[in-house]
Amino acid sequence: xxxxxxxxxxxxxxxxxxxxxxxxxxxxxxxxxxxxxxxxxxxxxxxxxxxxxxxxxxxxxxxxxxxxxxxxxxxxxxxxxxxxxxxxxxxxxxxxxxxxxxxxxxxxxxxxxx
Amino acid sequence: xxxxxxxxxxxxxxxxxxxxxxxxxxxxxxxxxxxxxxxxxxxxxxxxxxxxxxxxxxxxxxxxxxxxxxxxxxxxxxxxxxxxxxxxxxxxxxxxxxxxxxxxxxxxxxxxxxxxxxxxxxxxxxxxxxxxxxxxxxxxxxxxxxxxxxxxxxxxxxxxxxxxxxxxxxxxxxxxxxxxxxxxxxxxxxxxxxxxxxxxxxxxxxxxxxxxxxxxxxxxxxxxxxxxxxxxxxxxxxxxxxxxxxxxxxxxxxxxxxxxxxxxxxxxxxxxxxxxxxxxxxxxxxxxxxxxxxxxxxxxxxxxxxxxxxxxxxxxxxxxxxxxxxxxxxxxxxxxxxxxxxxxxxxxxxxxxxxxxxxxxxxxxxxxxxxxxxxxxxxxxxxxxxxxxxxxxxxxxxxxxxxxxxxxxxxxxxxxxxxxxxxxxxxxxxxxxxxxxxxxxxxxxxxxxxxxxxxxxxxxxxxxxxxxxxxxxxxxxxxxxxxx
Numbered sequence: 001x002x003x004x005x006x007x008x009x010x011x012x013x014x015x016x017x018x019x020x021x022x023x024x025x026x027x028x029x030x031x032x033x034x035x036x037x038x039x040x041x042x043x044x045x046x047x048x049x050x051x052x053x054x055x056x057x058x059x060x061x062x063x064x065x066x067x068x069x070x071x072x073x074x075x076x077x078x079x080x081x082x083x084x085x086x087x088x089x090x091x092x093x094x095x096x097x098x099x100x101x102x103x104x105x106x107x108x109x110x111x112x113x114x
Numbered sequence: 115x116x117x118x119x120x121x122x123x124x125x126x127x128x129x130x131x132x133x134x135x136x137x138x139x140x141x142x143x144x145x146x147x148x149x150x151x152x153x154x155x156x157x158x159x160x161x162x163x164x165x166x167x168x169x170x171x172x173x174x175x176x177x178x179x180x181x182x183x184x185x186x187x188x189x190x191x192x193x194x195x196x197x198x199x200x201x202x203x204x205x206x207x208x209x210x211x212x213x214x215x216x217x218x219x220x221x222x223x224x225x226x227x228x229x230x231x232x233x234x235x236x237x238x239x240x241x242x243x244x245x246x247x248x249x250x251x252x253x254x255x256x257x258x259x260x261x262x263x264x265x266x267x268x269x270x271x272x273x274x275x276x277x278x279x280x281x282x283x284x285x286x287x288x289x290x291x292x293x294x295x296x297x298x299x300x301x302x303x304x305x306x307x308x309x310x311x312x313x314x315x316x317x318x319x320x321x322x323x324x325x326x327x328x329x330x331x332x333x334x335x336x337x338x339x340x341x342x343x344x345x346x347x348x349x350x351x352x353x354x355x356x357x358x359x360x361x362x363x364x365x366x367x368x369x370x371x372x373x374x375x376x377x378x379x380x381x382x383x384x385x386x387x388x389x390x391x392x393x394x395x396x397x398x399x400x401x402x403x404x405x406x407x408x409x410x411x412x413x414x415x416x417x418x419x420x421x422x423x424x425x426x427x428x429x430x431x432x433x434x435x436x437x438x439x440x441x442x443x444x445x446x447x448x449x450x451x452x453x454x455x456x457x458x459x460x461x462x463x464x465x466x467x468x469x470x471x472x473x474x475x476x477x478x479x480x481x482x483x484x485x486x487x488x489x490x491x492x493x494x495x496x497x498x499x500x501x502x503x504x505x506x507x508x509x510x511x512x513x514x515x516x517x518x519x520x521x522x523x524x525x526x527x528x529x530x531x532x533x534x535x536x537x538x539x540x541x542x543x544x545x546x547x548x549x550x551x552x553x554x555x556x557x558x559x560x561x562x563x564x565x566x567x568x569x570x571x572x573x574x575x576x577x578x579x580x581x582x583x584x585x586x587x588x589x590x591x592x593x594x595x596x597x598x
Contacts, residue, residue, distance in 0.1 A: 011551045045559040051568035
């Protein structure tokens with residue numbers, strides 16, 4: 001069992017949801033967050049003052065998955081998050097080992113609980 | 115009717131009339147800024163709020179400059195090409211010319227209406243400004259159809275052209291004494307010139323420019339309902355100036371128009387609420403539904419406000435709200451209405467509501483609702499309008515209303531289409547998809563709720579040393595001095 005975590009642009013949420021649903025992923029958790037990156041800054045201008053946004057709004061996607069699904073899911077998330085126009089480097093997908101999962105409603109343990 | 119006790123002073127100047135005219139004009143101006151700016155700004159997605167509000171503010175400014183330099187006289191001046199209707203001089207468009215000189219302090223005058231209404235009791239400046247706020251709100255209304263994808267640059271080019279070519283002609287034909295005024299079609303305060311025209315222009319523009327991103331159409335939830343309520347409330351009360359100012363006299367008909375406006379609006383709001391309760395998919399009343407109903411009431415009474423009596427006002431509100439509610443839920447799913455992405459549904463709440471109100475004038479106009487009492491001159495008669503349900507039950511007024519409406523629809527649709535296509539030869543009307551994905555930030559470098567983590571350029575490069583408290587308050591004080 002693994003936990004796949006991806007940080008994506010908010011505008012990619014819809015594509016991600018559809019892709020995960022099409023893949024058959026049982027669920028996902030979405031968390032809004034600010035992501036800092038040296039490569040992805042943009043400027044904003046308020047009353048002639050130029051400000052740098054070096055923390056940009058992103059979404060964190062967490063998906064629990066069986067080991068055999070991991071390569072496909074990672075590939076899928078990485079492909080969606082690839083910046084179409086270059087210059088963006090906040091996107092990351094990483095995998096963490098999961099020791100145990102308990103489905104609260106049924107009390108099931110392990111892979112059936114995913 | 116004994117109206118002799120409310121004669122309009124014919125001195126050529128009345129401080130009461132002048133004061134009301136400027137007050138009414140200001141109320142109408144407030145409907146645009148901030149009324150529509152925050153209503154639309156709140157109704158769009160968060161990523162388009164800045165763009166929407168800036169389009170509103172910039173269009174207001176553009177129209178004023180154009181209005182002063184040439185367009186006011188195209189709407190209300192001497193006819194450019196003189197024609198004759200029913201033996202009186204007429205035309206389709208006024209001759210362009212500036213409205214900037216000291217002559218603006220002279221008594222107001224709409225040349226083709228001389229002798230057809232009592233002489234104005236205020237200066238030309240008051241008339242100019244009053245008509246300007248109407249000219250300004252019209253493109254702001256149809257902005258609602260095209261936001262979320264229209265290029266800001268193209269908007270800046272199109273608004274002056276549209277005011278010049280489309281709005282001026284519509285205004286001249288109905289209000290400047292032009293063709294349809296001569297034929298007897300009436301538009302009390304802009305059901306046709308403003309709302310039917312805005313609904314038509316918005317729909318055509320939305321079709322020509324193309325739709326929003328699919329994602330934006332599917333996730334078009336508004337970003338701030340409090341601001342929607344604020345803007346909507348300003349619209350309602352601002353409408354007292356909109357309809358109350360149009361008799362040009364602070365007299366009995368102005369007050370009747372204000373009351374009718376409020377009655378029709380209340381009725382329309384409640385009808386929308388009831389229809390939401392009874393017929394909407396979830397059977398629940400909604401705030402934004404009520405605001406739609408409110409706007410329908412305001413729009414539909416606009417062409418009729420001083421021509422119908424109170425019962426007529428209620429009927430207009432009820433009928434139009436039911437029609438527009440049905441169109442909103444049903445018509446939007448069929449034919450071209452399904453295909454064209456009219457972002458905020460301007461074609462329904464303004465186009466159809468304005469058309470409905472204008473046509474219903476032909477049925478409900480009460481000849482006892484005197485707009486202008488008879489003058490002292492021999493042969494002069496009071497001015498009022500008679501609909502099908504009164505007098506000798508003639509359909510005449512209805513047909514005039516219908517033909518005028520068709521003219522406004524046709525002229526506005528063709529004019530808007532041609533302007534957009536011509537401007538489209540020189541610049542893109544729709545923003546690239548990449549920009550549409552981001553919205554405000556990509557277009558203006560501003561966003562509606564800027565993150566508080568932003569850092570001034572230069573400061574970001576410096577080592578992160580926490581400033582002493584004293585330094586911070588000092589710099590705040592010094593930057594405060596430069597604030598307006």
